[in-house]
Amino acid sequence: MSILFLPTLLLGLLVGIQWQTQAERSPIASRYSADLADAANVMQREQDGLKAEVASLRTQLDGVQEQAATLDGRAAALKRQIDEMRVDSGLTPQRGEGVLVTLDDGRLPANAPRRSIELAIVHSQDITDVFNAAWKAGARGIAVNGERITAATACVGATIQINGRLMSPPFVVSVLGPAEHLLRALGDQNELREIKRRSDLYGLKLSLERAPEVTLPAYTGAIPVRHASPR
Numbered sequence: 001m002s003i004l005f006l007p008t009l010l011l012g013l014l015v016g017i018q019w020q021t022q023a024e025r026s027p028i029a030s031r032y033s034a035d036l037a038d039a040a041n042v043m044q045r046e047q048d049g050l051k052a053e054v055a056s057l058r059t060q061l062d063g064v065q066e067q068a069a070t071l072d073g074r075a076a077a078l079k080r081q082i083d084e085m086r087v088d089s090g091l092t093p094q095r096g097e098g099v100l101v102t103l104d105d106g107r108l109p110a111n112a113p114r115r116s117i118e119l120a121i122v123h124s125q126d127i128t129d130v131f132n133a134a135w136k137a138g139a140r141g142i143a144v145n146g147e148r149i150t151a152a153t154a155c156v157g158a159t160i161q162i163n164g165r166l167m168s169p170p171f172v173v174s175v176l177g178p179a180e181h182l183l184r185a186l187g188d189q190n191e192l193r194e195i196k197r198r199s200d201l202y203g204l205k206l207s208l209e210r211a212p213e214v215t216l217p218a219y220t221g222a223i224p225v226r227h228a229s230p231r
Contacts, residue, residue, distance in 0.1 A: 090150035090219040094141045098214035099182040101130050103195070104170035106203030120202040122169050124155045126195055127162075131155075133192055134175045137185030141176040141216045148219035163219070170205070179210045 106120030142149040147163045198204040
């Protein structure tokens with residue numbers, strides 16, 4: 001409300017000047033033996049002028065208040081938009097029903113062919129495939145092993161690194177969204193086909209589980225900004 005302070009202060013000063021003028025004019029008029037009627041007329045005109053200034057200030061004050069209300073409304077709307085964007089960007093915690101997708105390495109004997117062992121373990125691309133399938137199925141948010149997944153997330157490396165954090169299996173992907181729909185979509189034979197094939201042939205572990213409540217933490221990693229433009 002600091003935007004209203006100056007007009008209110010001016011209004012108070014003008015009203016104070018008005019009453020001070022009324023209090024001081026009579027002695028001055030007496031001191032110079034001025035005609036009381038003329039002095040009264042002068043005072044009336046001055047008072048009328050002050051009243052006009054006060055009315056003008058009040059009008060300006062009303063305008064400032066209306067502007068402040070408009071600004072507050074815009075600020076409130078802007079805050080709502082920012083809050084929505086923060087949710088969509090994964091910058092706020094979320095919770096609700098969803099699905100847990102667990103990926104884990106298969107347990108093949110040490111003498112198994114090297115290629116079979118490679119196909120039995122979880123790779124970063126497998127986790128990314130789960131993310132993409134979940135988004136396509138209508139996920140409202142995703143986290144894996146306590147790390148929130150956003151557009152800024154990187155899932156890379158032979159030793160899997162997500163948001164700069166090294167991870168090891170099992171990888172529990174928490175997917176927030178309509179559980180029944182997500183289960184049907186992710187369980188469809190045409191989704192995650194390569195992972196399911198390797199699960200059947202090489203023991204790569206994949207499980208889907210409905211979760212009455214999924215809790216997603218807020219994203220805490222860096223947010224790289226490559227391009228920006230004012231609006």
